[in-house]
Amino acid sequence: MQLVIVTGLSGSGKSIVLKMLEDSGYYCIDNLPATLLPQISEHLNQAQHERVAISIDTRSASLDVLPGNIRKLKDEGIEVQLLFLEANTETLVKRYSETRRRHPLSNDTSTLAESISHERHLLERLVDLGLRVDTSSLSANALRNWVKEFVTQKNGELTLLFSSFGFKYGIPLDADYVFDVRCLPNPYYDKELRPFNGRDAVICDYLNQHESVHLMYEDIRGFIERWLPSFIADNRSYLTVAIGCTGGQHRSVYLAERLAAYFGKQQHKVLVRHRTLEKG
Structure with a gap:
């Protein structure tokens, strides 16, 4: 089974990537708690799903276990690729202002920029687990094309x-x-x-x-x-x-x-x- 894990900052394009992978034939799961990754992967592997994409972000309160779970899956022979999406704060603020959506970490005491900064801090430990993509200046089509290149790369050696x-x-x-x-x-x-x-x-x-x-x-x-x-x-x-x-x-x-x-x-x-x- 080929497993693609999509993570990163809210507003950086994870939904676009997950939709593109779904259109490309991947079985997709959005916002999976990191603690459930081994169990879900085992189930999907037994169900003979060859290509799976799972989105994990800060809505999952258990990000600390993600690096260890990824190593465990690789040891079990599952081909795991991680894609980390990010963008600069100015771009993220603009995107949220245009869509008028609420940031998942926002509350009555923090600004949008502060929520973005807090989320960036929470995700620091995941940055180097896979391929980082800065989507600040990317169109949706360019992002889709970059991800298509990413998922066709085989694990096992440095790119x-x-x-x-x-x-x-x-x-x-x-x-x-x-x-x-x-x-x-x-x-x-x-x-x-x-x-x-x-x-x-x-x-x-x-x-x-x-x-x-x-x-x-x-x-x-x-x-x-x-x-x-x-x-x-x-x-x-x-x-x-x-x-x-x-x-x-x-x-x-x-x-x-x-x-x-x-x-x-x-x-x-x-x-x-x-x-x-x-x-x-």
């Missing part, structure tokens, strides 16, 4: 995730490492190059002409290669490397694609995301 982004939109919360490439020559200032992005040949040709671009690539590649064995030895499932330029269109996209191509050829599992391009 390198290269993500480009624009600093003007903020640093992504889900990055393990952030590299700033705003010092490199910027195709944006050439009006003929501006409409293209870092995946287009004309931008690649422009950037390949500059020695500083190659030096930046070699430094980032060398850093990842040097420390990747340590992350693998630490039993990490995902390592997210974020590459940022000003607008997230040209330099960061080019380097994320180039790094992904290199490590893919080295037989590593690789995913590529372009936050600003997918946002657009």
Whole structure:
């Protein structure tokens, strides 16, 4: 049985993810108490459900037992993947204001922002159990596509995730490492190059002409290669490397694609995301 556990901050998109998984053929359960995870998983496994998705969040008062229960299920041979969704506070406040829904931890003595901060604290211990996804700037369609990539990844070895982004939109919360490439020559200032992005040949040709671009690539590649064995030895499932330029269109996209191509050829599992391009 393949089990996907969806957790994270309220308002970060868990309902969208669960609905997408249900439409993809997963047997879905929303808001399961963490203490019941082993019993429900055993029942569903015996019922021969091949793909199951379960949502667990702060409405469950027993989050402390979740890491141990996940280890137990993995020891029993169940393929478990955990997806942790989050977003910045400004985005979450805006989403709650637009939908006029009540935050599950809100009360008469705390503001919405305070409730979000409290929930973020309660979920701290779950952040590193699986793949973190910052949905602050993601559309619903982009989130669905990212989750589809996530659930097709097999457990057992570390996945390198290269993500480009624009600093003007903020640093992504889900990055393990952030590299700033705003010092490199910027195709944006050439009006003929501006409409293209870092995946287009004309931008690649422009950037390949500059020695500083190659030096930046070699430094980032060398850093990842040097420390990747340590992350693998630490039993990490995902390592997210974020590459940022000003607008997230040209330099960061080019380097994320180039790094992904290199490590893919080295037989590593690789995913590529372009936050600003997918946002657009």
